[in-house]
Amino acid sequence: MVAINAGYAHSAFALRCLLANLGTQEARLIETDGDTSPVELCERLLKERPTVIGFSVYIWNYDAVVRTMRLLRRIAPDVRLVVGGPNVVPGDEVAHEIFEYADTAVVGEAEGVARDVFADSFRHAPLVTRHSKYERRKTKDERCGIVHAPPPALEEFTENMLEELNQPPPPPPDPFIRHTRGAILDDSIEYIVQPGDTLSGIARRFYQDGSYYPLILMASSDVISDPDRLEVGMRLTIPSLGTNLEDSKAKDSLWSVLLDMAILEEQRGRPGTATRLRNHTRE
Ligand code: B12
Numbered sequence: 001m002v003a004i005n006a007g008y009a010h011s012a013f014a015l016r017c018l019l020a021n022l023g024t025q026e027a028r029l030i031e032t033d034g035d036t037s038p039v040e041l042c043e044r045l046l047k048e049r050p051t052v053i054g055f056s057v058y059i060w061n062y063d064a065v066v067r068t069m070r071l072l073r074r075i076a077p078d079v080r081l082v083v084g085g086p087n088v089v090p091g092d093e094v095a096h097e098i099f100e101y102a103d104t105a106v107v108g109e110a111e112g113v114a115r116d117v118f119a120d121s122f123r124h125a126p127l128v129t130r131h132s133k134y135e136r137r138k139t140k141d142e143r144c145g146i147v148h149a150p151p152p153a154l155e156e157f158t159e160n161m162l163e164e165l166n167q168p169p170p171p172p173p174d175p176f177i178r179h180t181r182g183a184i185l186d187d188s189i190e191y192i193v194q195p196g197d198t199l200s201g202i203a204r205r206f207y208q209d210g211s212y213y214p215l216i217l218m219a220s221s222d223v224i225s226d227p228d229r230l231e232v233g234m235r236l237t238i239p240s241l242g243t244n245l246e247d248s249k250a251k252d253s254l255w256s257v258l259l260d261m262a263i264l265e266e267q268r269g270r271p272g273t274a275t276r277l278r279n280h281t282r283e
Helices: 013-020 038-047 062-075 111-123 154-166 175-180 199-207 210-219 241-246 248-267 271-281
Strands: 002-005 030-033 052-056 080-084 104-107 145-148 189-192 235-238
Touching (some): 013 052, 013 111, 052 062, 062 080
Parallel strands (some): 002 030, 002 052, 080 104
Antiparallel strands (some): 189 235
16 A cells, blocks of 8 residues: 655555555555655565555645556556545546556545455456556556445444433542542541632631642532632631641642642732742742
């Protein structure tokens, strides 16, 4: 299978899809680009001793594919040539030469037919009679076989997809982690929000440092949606700062939340608070 890629760095997605659908057939992917000459490419291909060569044909490699196929027809007339890709368009006035050199042309998305197309090319398809060793003249009977690949069964696909989407979401893996984001709650206490309370004020009261408020946020993320909007009567969980700093895992998750909150504080125009949050992670 040959892909002549173009200027933009990319890999031949189409041929990887086809190779995955070839079953047990032995096949190789040769990727190159427009800088490789047809002679060099033919050399490289024939080293593999192929019985069939499949070309992926796009607008950016059409000429290179035609020149390579023309050469192959001369120097390796027994190798069967298959083409496919968006630039294989029967009846196209510009891109018609490809059909003169190909034994089989596949039109459309070929995953479903690849196995058959290549198996037939290998085993059953009669080789076109060559008129001389170096020249191949087509007669009306020697037209390239055209395989129209049926469009993929998208309805079935989307139906299955919809069915999957309509399933209820799976339960979260670990409710403890979801609610606490890794904080240890063993020595925590409950605090009911009073009028005038702020999260950093509560942190100052319990931790003597308002910039540790993310620890309360971690433990109370099931009730607090916005750290700037506490509501009177909210029941907050206040974890022990000491217990969380002593445990390396809990400390790591606290540090990552402090850094997240530092970014948020900067966005909200509070660079001083952001710096204090970051400073904790350097302690
Ligand atoms: C992603 C994409 C890009 C990406 C990456 C390209 C890449 N090669 O991976 C980027 C952004 C880089 C890109 C750029 C360009 N693209 Co573009 N791109 C696409 C897009 C949207 C998807 C390509 C893809 O991966 N499809 C999925 C694969 C599996 O499908 P497929 O390539 O068609 O292959 C199937 C069949 O064609 C067939 N098949 C393919 N090869 C072979 C070989 C054999 C032997 C057989 C039997 C069958 C077979 O079977 C495959 C599996 O079903 C298509 C449009 C589309 N919806 O397909 C345009 C498309 C490929 N791009 C196109 C164009 C024109 C370009 C540009 C030239 C645009 C420009 N003017 O700059 C550039 C240059 C490309 C380059 N490589 O330098 C055209 C090509 C037209 C043509 N007749 O060849 C397309 C078809 C869009 C369009 N309708 O105009 N593109």
